[in-house]
Amino acid sequence: MALKRTSLPRTAEAVALAELRDAIVRGDLAPGAPIRQSAAAEELGLSVIPVREALKTLAGEGIVTYVPQRGYTVTELSxxxxxxxxxxxxxxxxxxxxxxxxxxxxxxxxxxxxxxxxxxxxxxxxxxxxxxxxxxxxxxxxxxxxxxxxxxxxxxxxxxxxxxxxxxxxxxxxxxxxxxxxxxxxxxxxxxxxxxxxxxxxxxxxxxxxxxxxxxxxxxxxxxxxxxx
Missing domain, CATH: 1.20.120.530 (GntR ligand-binding domain-like)
Structure with a gap:
């Protein structure tokens, strides 16, 4: 996913939110691509909890989509x-x-x-x-x-x-x-x-x-x- 941990003094959730958003906006995560919370957390050196909260924020903005039993994907537009x-x-x-x-x-x-x-x-x-x-x-x-x-x-x-x-x-x-x-x-x-x-x-x-x-x-x-x- 080409996620990169930053050195800025931000909360873990803010780091996860910024890095996930940037990866999606850059197109590193293409429309329809699944986002595995555990994999993203490992790449960022974070626990799953801040990644999960960041994904909830992105879902509220419509950038990612959550489907029960399937998890999060980058939103595909119709x-x-x-x-x-x-x-x-x-x-x-x-x-x-x-x-x-x-x-x-x-x-x-x-x-x-x-x-x-x-x-x-x-x-x-x-x-x-x-x-x-x-x-x-x-x-x-x-x-x-x-x-x-x-x-x-x-x-x-x-x-x-x-x-x-x-x-x-x-x-x-x-x-x-x-x-x-x-x-x-x-x-x-x-x-x-x-x-x-x-x-x-x-x-x-x-x-x-x-x-x-x-x-x-x-x-x-x-x-x-x-x-x-």
Whole structure:
């Protein structure tokens, strides 16, 4: 599972929660993958109890699913679930982006540009994890300027629900050599950050909304493919 014990002075449950969440978001634990409490606890050097409590928290967030007699698995999304997530994202994220855009500083726009170039470099070297990380950094360079922490908390949760499937999609594209959609995402990001650099906030927000709509279509294509089912 590629779990790594951190040296931060946190409770055992906080360590388990952070490491499990990171492994899922990175795609190290793919959608549908079982999570064995005893194995995870051993890798982290913890007892089973904090791992179990962390899994309960993740289940409450919808990132993992618990089935009696079968245990925990990374949540597999259905097309209906994707629609539900993007419907809520459309409402919350658009509001958060508008709030953040009004508060953006030149360094935030520069951070978006830096994340885009890092993402472009990761695509060139077929570094899937780097692509995923810098994609998120690009969007949150803007979103983190939103001053409504409750809204941001829910937006982050919605992102995390989608990330395992995003990682799966990128890995399949890289394995097959089909990077067309990933390249298109770079172009969309470039258009967005250019609009911010030009001071055209309205255009940037419209492009972000269109980018989100395209993202919804990407997830539907993944789930409808034979490998995605």
């Amino acid at each position: 097309p209906q679930s994707v629609d539900g997530i993007f419907r809520i994202r459309g409402l919350l994220e658009a509001e958060a982006e508008g709030n953040a855009a009004a508060r953006m500083r030149s360094e935030d726009i520069a951070a978006m540009r830096t994340a885009l170039e890092a993402q472009r470099a990761a695509v060139a070297r077929v570094d899937v994890q780097g692509v995923i990380t810098h994609n998120r950094n690009f969007h949150f360079a803007l979103l983190d300027r939103c001053d409504n922490e409750w809204m941001l908390r829910f937006v982050r949760q919605l992102w995390e629900a989608l990330e395992p499937h995003r990682a799966l999609s990128y890995r399949r594209g890289a394995a097959s050599g089909d990077l067309a959609r990933i390249e298109a995402i770079l172009t969309e990001h470039d258009d967005i950050v250019t609009a911010f650099e030009d001071g055209d906030r309205a255009l940037a927000l419209r492009l972000l909304a269109e980018h989100r709509t395209q993202g919804r279509s990407d997830f539907h294509r993944l789930l409808s493919s034979p490998e995605g089912r």
